[in-house]
Amino acid sequence: LNAFVKRTWYRAAWSRDLTDKPLHQKICGEEIAFYRTAAGEAKAIGAICPHRGSNLANGKVVKDGLQCPYHGWRFSADGKCADIPSQPDSIAIQEKACVPHYPVREQQGIVWIWPERAGTPDAEPPTYELLGERSDMGVLLAPEAVLNANFVNVVENGFDESHLCFLHERTIGVKTAIVPRQLISKDNDGLGVTARWDPEVEWGGDLLSYKGEVKPKRKLVDDVIALISYKFLSKGVPDWRLRRWSFRMGGSVAYQEFASNGDPLLLVMGSATPIDSKSTMFAVAFVSPIYRNWLGRALGNYTVNLLNSEDQLGTEGLLSMADELAHPVSVIADRPAVAFRRLYTGALRTENGDGASDAPKLTEVA
Numbered sequence: 001l002n003a004f005v006k007r008t009w010y011r012a013a014w015s016r017d018l019t020d021k022p023l024h025q026k027i028c029g030e031e032i033a034f035y036r037t038a039a040g041e042a043k044a045i046g047a048i049c050p051h052r053g054s055n056l057a058n059g060k061v062v063k064d065g066l067q068c069p070y071h072g073w074r075f076s077a078d079g080k081c082a083d084i085p086s087q088p089d090s091i092a093i094q095e096k097a098c099v100p101h102y103p104v105r106e107q108q109g110i111v112w113i114w115p116e117r118a119g120t121p122d123a124e125p126p127t128y129e130l131l132g133e134r135s136d137m138g139v140l141l142a143p144e145a146v147l148n149a150n151f152v153n154v155v156e157n158g159f160d161e162s163h164l165c166f167l168h169e170r171t172i173g174v175k176t177a178i179v180p181r182q183l184i185s186k187d188n189d190g191l192g193v194t195a196r197w198d199p200e201v202e203w204g205g206d207l208l209s210y211k212g213e214v215k216p217k218r219k220l221v222d223d224v225i226a227l228i229s230y231k232f233l234s235k236g237v238p239d240w241r242l243r244r245w246s247f248r249m250g251g252s253v254a255y256q257e258f259a260s261n262g263d264p265l266l267l268v269m270g271s272a273t274p275i276d277s278k279s280t281m282f283a284v285a286f287v288s289p290i291y292r293n294w295l296g297r298a299l300g301n302y303t304v305n306l307l308n309s310e311d312q313l314g315t316e317g318l319l320s321m322a323d324e325l326a327h328p329v330s331v332i333a334d335r336p337a338v339a340f341r342r343l344y345t346g347a348l349r350t351e352n353g354d355g356a357s358d359a360p361k362l363t364e365v366a
């Protein structure tokens with residue numbers, strides 16, 4: 001993984017999953033131990049004990065640091081070794097007896113990590129208007145999935161509307177294959193993109209018409225799931241197809257719906273966190289009225305697992321990985337993905353000191 005990939009915020013865990021027991025995650029190739037201090041503050045230090053390599057996340061929290069389960073060496077939140085029980089205090093602790101430490105933030109029920117060792121973040125993690133802030137909305141923080149796929153491919157999948165009626169034909173793929181052309185805008189800081197359907201441009205069409213309808217063999221249970229996903233989830237949302245995807249460097253892809261008065265109505269936030277160059281952790285947060293009760297949340301969890309297993313075929317089944325950012329053939333429906341690749345390639349070129357831009361071009365197909 002390139003160094004620039006580590007210089008941003010990623011979702012590391014849902015807050016509820018970081019309890020008083022430390023948590024081990026591999027993120028951007030870094031083995032990281034997350035834990036909470038006595039005051040409940042989330043911390044992240046390298047998980048590999050410099051003594052004999054034990055996993056510090058299997059140890060326990062002692063004096064706001066982590067104590068290794070093997071011989072009890074204790075590391076503070078700044079990664080320095082604060083105690084070696086097997087030697088007298090009169091002997092100085094070697095300086096190299098330390099582990100990396102990483103910036104952490106916790107907000108809106110999400111633990112964020114900046115996986116650069118001793119990094120100094122130049123921005124804050126994204127916040128989402130709807131997350132946990134309205135009593136008429138329910139929040140579903142779905143279980144994580146580990147995909148044996150490159151981060152770039154997983155992010156693209158989160159942005160990809162034209163796969164819905166094929167890869168998801170048994171579940172949510174009840175829609176037209178034709179994707180309205182999207183308008184792309186770049187965030188002011190150059191670290192994110194937003195794609196939204198523009199009713200002014202061609203191919204907007206009648207969004208509720210079923211062009212290119214797919215007639216899949218459905219299982220009854222999946223029919224029910226599809227009904228819940230599309231009918232109930234879109235309840236109260238005036239135009240379910242008015243899409244507004246936004247991506248922030250750091251792998252979070254958010255789809256938000258707003259009422260005509262600008263009031264937020266629905267949020268689907270997917271986050272892709274690179275584990276290493278070949279695997280990615282993917283988690284989704286949904287905010288909608290249907291998740292206010294346990295039944296809605298239970299069905300939501302079922303849906304997410306089903307969808308993840310379908311997306312697995314798309315992201316894991318690639319015969320060519322996006323690792324080297326090959327230039328694939330793209331069409332108008334791939335606009336958001338292409339915008340993301342441009343962002344990514346731009347960062348890659350800056351890192352390589354290579355100004356020449358041969359970022360993937362959009363092939364306009366008539």
Ligand code: FES
Pocket residue numbers: 049050051052053054068069070071072073
């Ligand atoms: S391996 Fe950690 S203290 Fe020995």
Ligand SMILES: [Fe+2]
Pocket residue numbers: 157163167168307310311
């Ligand atoms: Fe999908």
